[in-house]
Amino acid sequence: MTGIEAGLLLQLGLGALAVVTALTAAPSLRSRAVGILCTLIAVTGFLTGLGAMLGATGGLRISMALPMDPLVLAPDRLGGLFMLIVSGVGILVSLYSMSSTRGPDASRTAWVAMPMFLVGMQLVPAATDSVSFLLAWEVMTLGSTMLLLADHASRATVASAGIWYSAMSQLSFFFILAGFAVLAAASGGTSFSNLQAIEPGPANVAFVLLLLGFGGKAELVPLHVWVPRVLPEAPSHVSAAMSGAMVKIGVYGGLLVCVRLLPDGPAWWGIAIMGVGGASALYGILQASVSSDLKVLLAYSTTENMGLVFLGLGASMLLRGYDAQAAADAALVAALLLAVSHAAFKSTLFLGAGAIIHATGERNLDRLGGLGARMPVTAAAFGIASLGAAAIPITSGFVAEWMLLQSLIHGGRLDGAVVSVAASVAMPLAVAVVALTAGLALLTFVKAYGIAFLARPRSIEAADAREVPPLMQLSLALGALFVLALGLLPGPIAALVAHTVSSNPGAAVQSVGLGGVSLPGIGAVLDPIMLVVLSALVAIPVIVSIIVSARRYPHRTVDLPWGGGGSRARPRMQYTATSYAEPLVRVFDDVLKPSRDVQVTHVAESRYLVERVRVEQRVSDVFETRLYRPVLNLVQRYGIVVRHVANGSIHRYLSYSFVALLIVLIVVSL
Amino acid sequence: MFENIYPQLIGLCAGALLLTSALMVWRHSLLASIRLLALQGIALAALVAVIGIAEGESELVIVSLLILSVKGIGLPWVLAHQSKASIKQIQESPRLNPTAALLTVTVLTILSYIVVSRVFGLGDSSTGHAAPIGLAMVLIGFLLLISRRRARSQLIGFLVLDNGIATITFLTSGGVPILLEFAFSLDVLLVVLILHVFAGRMRTKFGGTAVDQLRELHD
Structure with missing residues (x-):
């Protein structure tokens, strides 16, 4: 047994142990016990990744009961680097979460999800075929969704974020699955070593699909809309793991495509990636700055x-x-x-x-x-x-x-x-x-x-x-x-x-x-x-x-008889985040499209005297309001029409099966 | 002697199965439907017994006894397990009027004869000739499922469907191994018991078991 194999096995074993512990441990012990196990998972991943990055070889073969090739987990140097990154973040997050989690964030479900999330993330870079890649990917997504939704009962924004996150994750997954399917059809295999399209046609299609899929996970514009909802609403240690580690898995996917699977693409591939990256960088920092x-x-x-x-x-x-x-x-x-x-x-x-x-x-x-x-x-x-x-x-x-x-x-x-x-x-x-x-x-x-x-x-x-x-x-x-x-x-x-x-x-x-x-x-x-x-x-x-x-x-304190306003400074006189960013909002008004709300309350005696001014400024995500909302509205309108087809009546559903059966019978007897 | 009356016995049993199914579509009283279901179970058991005696397989005779006890006696008893007075009053108001329903039954029977003769061929054995009855029962059971409003009437439709499947199995391949048959029977019994309890809960909770009023999903 090689070191890498032992490391991978240990991660899986510790993950299972952590899940069982989370299910069975008493609430007072749960955070400590599972937190320690999660730290161990991350440390194991860190060492395994380090070994793989330094050139150690070896891997884990998992035979399947299903009629398909066995799953092979064997990280190469690049995979090792990313395993190192995500498990490094995992160590920080596990240590932190042991004492930070309270209430619903420390619930049994949340602690079951944590090791799943960590192990899923650490195994994605180890995958050497598309099936095990997607499997680990889904474990990672599932774990992160459960962690995000830990506090859904008391805060409505969390539930909404959960829906956005699930929808966008599934969209990413769909694109990645489709991209791998195109490559597999063109090359005839699911293993990354022979998953390389030679023909330019399928290669172009696969490139676009995979870029969309991994770009969605890596928070690139315009697939980033889940980010400003999910990362703020998730518990902070989960946000740290998502932003610090999970997003890197999207980057790893991008590298997998560009460096390993389809290394010899035409020039427009590079320009397309640069364009998407540049747009994301600018839009992201603009929104962050305001x-x-x-x-x-x-x-x-x-x-x-x-x-x-x-x-x-x-x-x-x-x-x-x-x-x-x-x-x-x-x-x-x-x-x-x-x-x-x-x-x-x-x-x-x-x-x-x-x-x-x-x-x-x-x-x-x-x-x-x-x-x-x-x-x-x-x-x-x-x-x-x-x-x-x-x-x-x-x-x-x-x-x-x-x-x-x-x-x-x-x-x-x-x-x-x-x-x-x-x-x-x-x-x-x-x-x-x-x-x-x-x-x-x-x-x-x-x-x-x-x-x-x-x-x-x-x-x-x-x-x-x-x-x-x-x-x-x-x-x-x-x-x-x-x-x-x-x-x-x-x-x-x-x-x-x-x-x-x-x-x-x-x-x-x-x-x-x-x-x-x-x-x-x-x-x-x-x-x-x-x-x-x-x-x-x-x-x-x-x-x-x-x-x-x-x-x-030596320093002398000067007590001014007349301070010019400086001696009676109050916290409200300071710059706030909003006022600090105000000039930027003005400069980039056309891109950010902020909505401002100014309410002026007059003194009762005279409308020339102002009692209070209240200014509210909201900067919404342009992509969400201009791109996603219209599509969602269309889907919703269509959904209302289609609702008559599935109106909840069991008789109607049974009739559908009956009619379908009759049609099949009539067709086969013709 | 037995060889001479064998085709007639098969025909009689199959005819009884089809007739009971058609009558179930026609009758609205729950009690009548349950009695017809018991008759159907007995006819099915008789059919299996006849095939078993004709082919000299003692196993099939045991299966016929099993069917008689589960489908002829057990299930109808479970369904009718309520005070006679109240069950007599339960009248189904189906979504299809009796004339239309009986016409549909005719169409379905003809369709199943066409399908079986075209797709599988009727063969020249007497069991092969009766095979379309099984398919007709499946379709009639389905019709009962979609035309009845009450949970228990729907359950009867489901049981007719299941009887139809069993009929096809016995008529085309001489039945399945006894262990499988035993498992199927137990499954059906279990389903009926669960749904029966469920219908009882529905009645106490909503005051009725009209399934088409259950449309909203709740957490």
Whole structure:
């Protein structure tokens, strides 16, 4: 028995044990017991994934009673990387959920669903044939749906989110199933090793179907409509697992199609992926930047990050088509690094949001504030993860976006010559998209951190906040630590990641210096430790001189007789999330189409005096209102007409069977 | 001696089966329907016994006793298990008037003769000639299911359908192994018991068992 086989078996065994424990354990023990088992599942997955990523082989064969080929789970290097990502998030989430879950989130059903969700996610990248892939995929979807719906009884929004999520998941599943079916029909087999369409016709159809399916899971526009409903409504540890890990499975699907199954596609495939990715990145960050609900903000930011990942993937496909191999590999590694770093910072952010909700019961930024002093560990972790999300140096997000930009800027040229017209148009556009996205992301996360953690509390709940339990702090700290580690030592990690996708990894990415990263094909080097040392050399004299001058002139409190309004500042005078984003809403008015509601209450004596002004602004999802609503309305109208066919009368249903039977009898006797 | 009257006995039993089915469509009283069902069960048992004696298979004779006890006595008794006074009053108001129903029965019988002769061939044995009766019973049972409003009348339709299936089996292949037959009978008995309890619950809860009033689904 190989190590990989043992690891996979152990994951399945622990999963079954966790389900049984969740069913049988007493409520007081349930969270602890199943939480520990879930952590073990994730740790096993982490080790298995690490082994597979480093090149260990082996796998698990499961014979089926049904007349079909046995299911084979044998992760390759790329699968290992994704198993590593999802189980890494799984460890954080399991640790966190042990002490965060309360009420319906800690119910028996929810704890049964948790191991299912984890095991499903960890086994999707291990699948080597479409049947086991889809099987694990469905277990993952089922588990996440159950977790989402844990609190459906008390909140109507959860039930609605559940319906959206189920519908969109089934749509994704349908597209993936259809795509695999097309490939299987063209190649004659369900195993990935022979699931490769040679003819361009079926290959094009399969590509579009699979891109739609995996794009739906990876939250790409316009299939992202479930995201702003589901991620905010799910319990925070579930949102973290969904956004940090499950979405990566969608990315893995995209890579499976573009790297493994259909690697030699025409140029328009790459351009299509870049287009979808770019649109998702821009739309996601725009919506995130104007949202005042913390979890909606994080949800839309996930769409943005996944858009960037697919932008890198598309660029790599396009460049590979023109034989710019080194740049293509660099773009692909950038996409993978972005996926890894997103898993780290977004799960930390969602767990941080969960900590805020745990402490205050609020996720509306306009009612938060001043949490930095009250919840120092959460604030530090959330801050570091925000830096990562905003792609600031020495965090993981920066390294990934830097590599993406390098490959986009230099990718259009090979040995000084333009590789193609398509690339020379697409690449600068992509650079512009990444730049605009990065700017808006900075704004978004300054808002998220600044409004929630700095300034004064805007509500009593925020003022009364206390730091969360130690286990939650631990998982937050672990996540933040990884964001920093990836940002400070990107070289070894990038080199490892390059091994998973590139045939010649050394030519694409190398580790230089003390954990720095170099892209030999492009000629770019980044050494974060050196950056830190340099900035320290600049900063230390400044800090020293400030301290010295502060000593010389001791601080004096000045009590102004007339404070100019400054001495009586109240929390209501501060910037809120909505007011901070107001200029952005004005700039992007045409895209966001906000609806504003202004209510002016006059003083009873005179209508020239205003007593109160109430402004409400809602930004709805354009795709939902313009694309999905009309379709849904049409379906609903049609459904009402069709309802007469199935009106609930048992006699009518029996008559249908009777008439059908008679028709069959008449037809066979003709 | 027996060889001479064998085809006539088969014809008699099959005729009794068809006649009872047709009468069930015609009669509206629940008690009458249950009695007809008992008669039908006895006819089916007789049919199986005749086939068993003709082919010299003792197993079929045992099956016929089983059928007699379950379909001739057991099921009708379960269905009629209520005070005689109240069951006499139960009158079905079917969705199809008797004339139309009997005409439909005729059409269905003709159709089953056509289907069986075209698709399977009637053969020259006396059992083969009677086989369409079984299909006709299946169709008539279905007709009862869709034309009756009360839960128990529908149950009778279901039992006629089941009798029809059994008739086809015995007439075309000389029956199924005794174990299977035993299992089928028990299944049907179980279904009837469950539905009977269910109908009782419906009556106490809604005051009636008219199935077409049950349209709304609830959590």
